[in-house]
Amino acid sequence: MTFNAAIIKKDFPLLNRVINGKPLVYLDSANTSQKPQVVIDAMSSFMETTYAPTNRSAYQLASESTDAFEGAREAVRAFINAPRTNEVIFTKNATEALNLVAHSWGHANLKSGDVVVLTHMEHHANIVPWHMLVAELGIQLRWVPLTGDGQLDLSTLPQLLNGAKALSFTAMSNVLGTITPVKQLCDAAHGAGAIAIVDGCQYVPHNITDVTAWGADFLAFSSHKLCGPSGIGVLWGRETLLDAMPPFLGGGNMISDVRLDGFSCAELPAKFEAGTPPITEAIGMHAALRYLSDIGMDNIRAHEKEITAYAISTLNSRYGDDITLHGPSDVEVRGATLSFKFKNVHPHDVSQVLDQSNICVRAGHHCAKPLMKILGANATARASFYLYNSFEDVDALADALANADDLFSL
């Protein structure tokens, strides 16, 4: 299949907006992705025809709604090649999924002095819940450092994992774009008697994901980064681990019995899905997974390697020493997320100037303050590409950076 980003872009109504006579160039998909018409239609149509409670009511409409909701769950299982559908837990987002693991698995399995290993490139969602456990349980954190190239420095991994209970790491950095060697890390964790928790937020929307091949124990990711609606995320976890964990949130749906003197939990997955789930959002997520699968995750990955290589070479040849591109230069080990420093122009000012040309990039610490400190910056500007971005978008970015140069040159 010949990948044509310009044709794919037409599937996304918002990306066809024209502002001040200029097209929109959306380069912030690492933050959140745009939605194709089929996702919008699936959600609208569901609310128009089928919306009803799931797993609670005894009428035909509720039965159809439940089938649609559970159909979305099975679609997620297939998308990540998980062994069992009841291992797929729907959450509000990936941050909630990581909190669920840290809190629920953590309280059941960790005690004072136990070690959890993270990395220097983690997003706050995979740092803060563990800091909370340090305060609550007295666990210790160790950190896998980075190479100068922005990859994980695995030379001290055996020592870091020695005696550790968990290794929790990102499959792809939201700042550097670095893709980590997930299977190797899962194997190393298991070899040391630790579990492997994978933050898949950046990875899953852009690659073929196979938790079985990885040998991972948990995977967290969200719908809104893979062309689905916001408000729904996924925690996948091994049945044996999930069964042994206490519930996270308490309320309806996650119980089998409630008495004045106590309660008992429901089976998986309900055990970890308290309250009314994001029903319409699940249907939207299902439509997004179907849309991406039809295009092919391998095709999307191939497109992103090309566009990243083009972006790196275009920006470097155009601006040379005036631009610093963070992360690995080898596109085989990185995704299409490109943080950069442009001369001495503050990222906030860079994004302001780019906004004048309708180019949307993120400026800030990208919820990775420890990584920012290591990079020696308070903030960076970040352009991220997805299936709907083309080489023209890279050219527009390169051209618009010249405006920042004009305005802020000393």
Next chain:
Amino acid sequence: MPGLEDLYREIVLDHYRTPRNRGELAPPAIKAEGHNPLCGDEVQVYLDLDNGIVRDVKISGQGCSISQSSASMMSAAIKGKSVDEIRNIVRRFKHMMSIEEEVNETPIDESQSLGDLEALRSVVKFPVRIKCAVLSWNTLLDALNQ
């Protein structure tokens, strides 16, 4: 969309490239710190307060052109002024930034010119940058309230 020339006036860029009153003051000078968690801007404000007058002020920190130029202009505007005069200038600046006061006590004294600070008036057309412009001012209030 408002033009960038509105936001990045010459005075603003001048204060960004050549910020006034940069540095630190040793104790017993008052020190307050502020930061903008959204974008990583940070500012430290040092005040040498003597008999209700700010004899000296120093600014350090790093951030975008709006936060840094605003801090620089602020330092020039308050040096040598009394605490009461300074509080009035802060009120007027925040009012210019469309920040509503919680309790409307006395009317704002408009007799003094805001001088260079007028150049930041257009920030309100770029609401995302209001927090940048106001960062050093909120930090200044923290310092005065110590």
